Amino acid sequence: MLLLKVLVKNAFRHRLRTLLTVVGITIAILAFGLLRTVVSAWYAGVEASSASRLVTRNAISLIFSLPVSYREKLIRMPGVKQVSSANWFGGVYITEKNFFPNFAIEPKTYLELYPEFVLDPGEKEAFLHDRKGAVAGRKLAQRFGWKVGDSIPLKGTIFPGTWQFVLRGIYRGAESSTDENQFFFQWEYLNETMLKTVPRRANQVGIYLLGLTNPNMAAEVSRNVDATFKNSQAETLTETEKAFQLSFIAMTEAIVVAIQIVSFVVILIIMAVVANTMAMTARERIGEYAVFKTLGFSWWHIAGMIFGESFFITITGCALGIALTFPVAKSFGQQLSSFFPTFNVVRETIYLDSAAALVIGLVAGIFPAWRAVTIRIAEGLRRIG
């Protein structure tokens, strides 16, 4: 207990130095936590994807559509329980700065396939029965102050014109990882308009979404779907929802890797700073450690005091950093909601923060402990006076 007291008191002998080191660790852990959260947010779509859903798209490219007639064939395939479709609409709300994902969907089947989008039954009915109806995620509605019944105009970028929608419902996510920043409206509305204005673009969907009876059949169903439409006018590429999401991540993988590298560089920098602090500390106290050794304390007592002090400083900084990560991430998430629909600090980030703190504490203590343990007592005592 007394040695623990020595350890804690030693940590505060140079208050300013210790305080600055703790602040440094806090900022490093905060930066590390936020960067890891950015990486997690990048993969949020992947994490939220279901193993029981497949995505079928045009084999040439995602920008090419598929005929609506495929639906009948798809629903009859073994292992397919439900089929829905979605078109990336790419509409702009007032200005391009107000970006959010908006899709034309087949509403009934879509909401069945995505039970994580939770709608009030009344709002759901209203949405299904209004050709110009739309639903928005809770965060998106909060962002623009939308209420049910509001008229929302979107300026089409892929589909020309200004499109008027009536907000019929606001969905909330069943999980914290569910994207609440999306906007959905009826594909029928889009298709009817296309039939009138640009008929060659009518009766087309962007992607098909297949609900499986058994997730284990994903590979088999994918093969069957693509084989069915082989040599057709629009060949398909079917993959799991996770693989589909990962294909988007792959486009920006270099950025994710860069963020991951930077996050570890931050830890390396703070490791050097703490190691320097501990080296200075141990050098100043080498005489005291010699006194401890003289009194009969063994090498593990000395190493324990140095590592203990190192861990005390790093764990204090880490705890503060982790505590700050949550409110700062929340604030970041609000500011960046159009880029990161979910910006939650995941448990793995906290584990990584803690592991980083332990590694910093350990590495920072190794050299000073080795020095204090191996120095001859007589030499250590000469440093006093």
Added chain:
Amino acid sequence: MTDVSDATVTPIVRLRSVSKSYRRGGQIVPVLEEISFDIAQGEFLALMGPSGSGKSTLLNLIAGIDKVDSGAILVGGVDITSLSETELASWRGLNVGFIFQFYNLIPVLTAFENVELPLLLTSLSRRERREHVAMALRIVGLADRMDHRPGQLSGGQQQRVAIARAVVTDPTILVADEPTGDLDRRSAEEILHLMERLNRESGKTVIMVTHDPRAAEQARTIRHLEKGFLTDVAA
């Protein structure tokens, strides 16, 4: 040089052909050469000699904080030159009380806690430790300063705390390296008187290194070291 005393009482410390050298800038500098002598139980020995004569090195070897190049040192029948570092640390904790020139107290601990430190390595209970510490501080006349930190005490008081720390484990020998070197004359006399009293009343074997003839006068035996050799015996 061989100089084994014909001690009439049992020797507590026995040195046999002890040699020690240091390496400085690639050169080997001999410090002690073939030293042999005994120190009797209850002795108060002063080791004197000019700077660099090897007296502090000799004290460090007897106290087990440095290793001999050759020879043997027996303290209380234990050949400390054959002990491992860990065994030696444990042995020091039980058998040697240290008094340093610069007191070497731990500045973040109170006088009481500084004295308690060596007892942490024993099997004593907390209550027993408190009793031992209180007694040691009473012996050195600092019972009323036990909650003071070293920085709140004078040099003489700090050295008395160091003496309390040295005697609290009831060690076999007390070693003191220039214990009055950093004190004014009055404080130095108090410390020397305290050490003399510990030797006389408690029968503690005291081995003191000093270059101060006044300090050495307190000892019952004075030995001189010159260039690594014992040169004479004075009582």
